[in-house]
Amino acid sequence: MTVEAVMKAAVVTQAGASPQYLDFPEPEAGPGEHLVDLVAAAIHPVVRSKATGRHYSSTGAYPLVPGVDAVARAADGALVYVGGVREPWGTFAERIAAPLAAPPARGCGPRGRGGRDEPRQSSWMPLTTHVEASGAPGTVLILGPTGVAGRLAVQNARALGAGRIIGAGRGAEALRDVRGLGAETVELSGDPQADAAALAARLDGSTPALVLDFLWGTAAEAAFGALSQMPGTDAVDYVEIGSVIGEGATVPASLLRSRPFRLSGSGIGSFGMRDYVRRGRDYLQLVADKRITLDVHAFPLDRVEDAWANATGPRTVLTAT
The missing domain is CATH 3.90.180.10 (Medium-chain alcohol dehydrogenases, catalytic domain)
Structure with missing residues (x-):
């Protein structure tokens, strides 16, 4: 036996x-x-x-x-x-x-x-994909920058040459730490209309080329509202990564018609594991060089x-x- x-x-x-x-x-x-x-x-x-x-x-x-x-x-x-x-x-x-x-x-x-590894890959994958396709983004909006993955997203965007990084989330003290990583911040209240106005004011006419969303729910609806107020027709690459606030969010039809707008996700199933490992090898060198902490x-x-x-x-x- x-x-x-x-x-x-x-x-x-x-x-x-x-x-x-x-x-x-x-x-x-x-x-x-x-x-x-x-x-x-x-x-x-x-x-x-x-x-x-x-x-x-x-x-x-x-x-x-x-x-x-x-x-x-x-x-x-x-x-x-x-x-x-x-x-x-x-x-x-x-x-x-x-x-x-x-x-x-x-x-x-x-x-x-x-x-x-995984916390950084959640933002590293869409960031590197965007950079390979379109170059370093001028402005990156991160919904949920105060968690481990969100803080890494701020550092990842900075390491890849983003011109401006805006983080929107809860908690004044946590957001103060995010500012220490090089991001501007917006404190969300949970009211989509009020938060849309606050995000639009912080963006100040600068349409984000890339949005990394760890929250979804009402935070996403606030972001959609802010993006609808942005002048011009600059393209937006919106990547849904997490659903801390909720599984559902309403996307305005007018936003989809008003500019090139790509909505996608980053997670298990949205990319191949071989690509995950390949991109991860490049990222680990940033960690070794202490550009990410x-x-x-x-x-x-x-x-x-x-x-x-x-x-x-x-x-x-x-x-x-």
Whole structure:
């Protein structure tokens, strides 16, 4: 009788449950995959959402190991960034069967790499796509700049040469920190009409070439209202990334007809994992060069329950036990 090999992993046993440090079957490397050992993996918002079963990409099958990407160590000792792991396995495990891997940038510690991936990719992907197609944007509007991903979006836009960055969100103190990163700010009230007027006043006739929206809901409706007031017919590339405020938002028909207006999304399913890894390699060099900064709070894998409960503050990273 064959004895199934097991490893230690963070395991979610049912929808809504927190992961526990348990035994889980060790993955077998399939075609094009290689077994690697965990070094560091971040608990991104998308990881939490997928683990609950509420994310649009969730399969609803349990038990599972969460985690969408990681820094790992290959058999030859080299560090690699990995993603695209087959479910029910994820990256919060001692071993990972990795189909996609890229060498990380030199000069960037593994914990930093693990803590900076998915949150930065959510804005890095649409930003680099826009720059490749149209050049550096003159003005970037970021809805929701106060979270980890939003703050990285401000830094990413600055690193890619945006002429002007405007962040709109809640919390005077948090917005003050965003201004310290080089953005102008608008404090949202939750009233779409009032917020549209405030955004239009801050834009002052400068149509944003790119909008990165981590909020959606009434914040998006405020942005649509402000954009409708912008003079001229400059093109707007509007990218929906998150839905912190709500899943629905009304788009005015007049806005769609008044200027070139492209509405798209950035998330799992909207781009290929190979492109994700390729662009990620370029980004990690910015981290290594210290042009992008982010606080990281590291927990060993066997303390995954404590790490999972650490929902606020610095980016939470799991490391090999």
